[in-house]
Amino acid sequence: MEEKRIYYKSNKITVSYAPEKCIHAAECVNGLPSVFDTSQKPWVNVNAELPMKIIEVIKKCPSKALKYKLPGEVEKKEETKMEKTKITVMPNGPLMIEGNLTVKKMTGENIKDGEKLFLCRCGHSASKPFCDGAHKKANFEAE
Ligand code: SF4
Numbered sequence: 001m002e003e004k005r006i007y008y009k010s011n012k013i014t015v016s017y018a019p020e021k022c023i024h025a026a027e028c029v030n031g032l033p034s035v036f037d038t039s040q041k042p043w044v045n046v047n048a049e050l051p052m053k054i055i056e057v058i059k060k061c062p063s064k065a066l067k068y069k070l071p072g073e074v075e076k077k078e079e080t081k082m083e084k085t086k087i088t089v090m091p092n093g094p095l096m097i098e099g100n101l102t103v104k105k106m107t108g109e110n111i112k113d114g115e116k117l118f119l120c121r122c123g124h125s126a127s128k129p130f131c132d133g134a135h136k137k138a139n140f141e142a143e
């Protein structure tokens, strides 16, 4: 399925954002609040900082909801080769699973394929088994 992305452009950098991938880990808003500010519309201001600084923060986005490209470049592709399946427990958030992944129903029906998926650990997601960011609103605290 084609991923829905919203684009924010200047003549030095283009940032794209896929809302459905965002797990609200807040790396962006905490890392560079002058650029990523959810109280503003649009919430991404690509003119507020140097491209280098914006790129630094985008590289920390765990879900790849944020991506960038520089003039004349194609959008950075996510890494495709993965040797082992890796599960990372995100602090007070979902399980991040990286690998060559397929999620299926008990009936065998395919739900989702991917190389990086986030599974809900808090129980509040409206799109289980996937995290939809609801852990933030629910103030989920892992023991
Ligand atoms: S997942 Fe990415 S876009 Fe969403 S809040 Fe975290 S850093 Fe920002």
Ligand code: FES
Pocket: 093, 094, 095, 119, 120, 121, 122, 123, 124, 125, 130, 131, 132, 133, 134, 135, 136
């Ligand atoms: S862990 Fe994110 S919605 Fe449950």
